Amino acid sequence: MDFTFSPQQQQWQRIAREFAQTRVCPIAREMDESGKMPHSLVSEMATLGLLGATIGKAYGGSEMDHLSLALIYEELGRACSSVRGFMTVHSSLVMQCINYWGSEDQKKKLLPLLARGETIGCYALTEPEAGSDAAAIQTTAQKIEGGYLLNGEKIWITNGNIAGLAIVFAKLDPIKDAKPHNNITAFLVPLDQPDIDRRAMRGQELGHRASDHANITFKNCFVSEDMILDGEGMGFKVAMSALEHGRLGVAAGALGVHQACFDASVDYTRKRRQFGQRIGDFEMVQSTIAEMKASLDASRLLVYRAAWLKDQGQPSKLETSIAKYYATEAAAKAASEAVLLHGNRGYSNEYPVERYYRDIKGLQIYEGTSHIQQIVIAREVLGKDEAKS
Ligand SMILES: Cc1cc2nc3c(=O)[nH]c(=O)nc-3n(C[C@H](O)[C@H](O)[C@H](O)COP(=O)(O)OP(=O)(O)OC[C@H]3O[C@@H](n4cnc5c(N)ncnc54)[C@H](O)[C@@H]3O)c2cc1C
Structure with a gap:
């Protein structure tokens, strides 16, 4: 193993350090106290290419390697965990997940918007009765003509109020397989729908106070059949790889x-x-x-x-x-x-x-x-x- 950084890795580290030290550090305390991260930081991270992370240039990404991405997270974490947390969910959980498991159409449609920060992503797995035991989720997906109806509640969802897109994990109803893992499916859900209720958690958190956290309820929320990641029943594998x-x-x-x-x-x-x-x-x-x-x-x-x-x-x-x-x-x-x-x-x-x-x-x-x-x-x-x- 040779940890001499390549010129590209050094460049990403330099870009991230300068952004973190000059743009984030000076306002970190103010963000913590107000419970808000200005949207301008998201736009700046997109312009610098940070949000594009490891995603290929063909999908609007920055095509960096994982060590460069780790260096970026290190620099952001040094300045403010809320900002680092925003990006880890958006770029690593959501974008890398779509990049790995998404269809060509899903990748072409969604990844450029996410890389430009025009749509923010969130990852909705946790529920009141399912934390570490992710296979115990109770959110259901009922198959209907042309798609599915989602019902259930997700909690502690980072970026949940500001996101336009969520990866939501739900169980097929009626249950097809006795093993709980095998019934879970990952859905790409646009969040600007009336059947979705988002409640901000502002002021309830011990830390990450500038992060946006939401509890999200789905009531007969329609998701079209082309918005599944890697097929029915593949959701547990998708969740764990993300x-x-x-x-x-x-x-x-x-x-x-x-x-x-x-x-x-x-x-x-x-x-x-x-x-x-x-x-x-x-x-x-x-x-x-x-x-x-x-x-x-x-x-x-x-x-x-x-x-x-x-x-x-x-x-x-x-x-x-x-x-x-x-x-x-x-x-x-x-x-x-x-x-x-x-x-x-x-x-x-x-x-x-x-x-x-x-x-x-x-x-x-x-x-x-x-x-x-x-x-x-x-x-x-x-x-x-x-x-x-
Ligand atoms: C700041 C923040 C942001 C978050 N953002 C997101 C998000 O964006 N999306 C999302 O889906 N979720 C999110 N979460 C939720 C988070 O993923 C869960 O809180 C986490 O998975 C733990 O689940 P739990 O809180 O229900 O704890 P529990 O699973 O109830 O665990 C409670 C305690 O029991 C221990 N425990 C549980 N099972 C075992 C076991 N088998 N053996 C030994 N010990 C065990 C745990 O380690 C823990 O100490 C966020 C949470 C926080 C605090």
């Missing part, structure tokens, strides 16, 4: 949060003086800084390895889950330590570390909690119990 792309984005975003915690802590412990010396000269503080740096470097290597494997076309399920698990846990520890090192200032919004501390909890939860990543890792390592199958 999450694998999303997990790499979350891992890279966590790496960015970790870097921001580290930078803030180094800066503060160099300046703050107590007992007649800078606090960075106390050995216990040095131990914290050393641990933060060692785990930061470990996360970075794990995230880049997962991206590199994807770029080689090699299987990366195990390595992506390891990266997501380790990078989010390490960043959560770093954020907690960063607040402690800043003392009472870390506990107030005078410094951004309290925002990192609130935001990082979301990264441990969505796209498979840390427990679920541990399950994936253990299953990949141990394999199936042949006696049971």
Whole structure:
């Protein structure tokens, strides 16, 4: 493995860093307090080619490799998890999913609009009774002439109020197969319909407060038959493959949060003086800084390895889950330590570390909690119990 960045990777990193530091960082606190991300940021990300991500130029994308995309998420995550979260859902969960599973017509029709940021995408899997256990969803799709009627409720949907298009997972009704996974279908649903009720969650979140989250209810919502991704009953496979792309984005975003915690802590412990010396000269503080740096470097290597494997076309399920698990846990520890090192200032919004501390909890939860990543890792390592199958 050679992590010397190619000229293109360096360029994407430079573009993302400049955008994140000059356009996002200065307004990150204001966005967190107002609970809103200005739409102009979406347009700027589209113009810079960030939203086009790994999608081919033929569909209006930027055709970058996965390592470049990880570098972009790292830079955005360093500035603001809400902005990074917006893009991970839009570009990695929705666009990469359509690119992989969509028909030629679906790709031609939808991907250019999404790459230009003219339509925003969201991914609607979670329900009140189905979180980690995605196969337990209760939203139904009833087949009628020319299409399907969707009924059900989705919760915690990032971009849900601002999106024009959702990938919605629903179970065929009546159920055709005894195995719950086999009944799930992925639907591409235009959201500007009267049979769809969207309720904003603004003000209810611990972190990611500038992200847009919605609870979405479908009441006899018609979806035409050409809006299925990869056929009836293929939805569980589609959902899991999208999450694998999303997990790499979350891992890279966590790496960015970790870097921001580290930078803030180094800066503060160099300046703050107590007992007649800078606090960075106390050995216990040095131990914290050393641990933060060692785990930061470990996360970075794990995230880049997962991206590199994807770029080689090699299987990366195990390595992506390891990266997501380790990078989010390490960043959560770093954020907690960063607040402690800043003392009472870390506990107030005078410094951004309290925002990192609130935001990082979301990264441990969505796209498979840390427990679920541990399950994936253990299953990949141990394999199936042949006696049971
Ligand atoms: C900021 C944010 C944004 C989100 N955006 C989206 C989105 O865009 N689209 C979407 O569909 N969803 C979204 N979600 C929902 C998210 O994907 C779910 O919250 C997540 O999958 C966990 O489900 P749950 O919250 O129902 O927790 P549960 O599944 O109820 O889990 C609760 C606890 O039990 C543990 N647990 C569950 N099962 C097991 C097991 N088998 N073994 C060990 N422990 C277990 C979990 O790890 C967790 O600690 C978002 C959530 C957040 C916080």
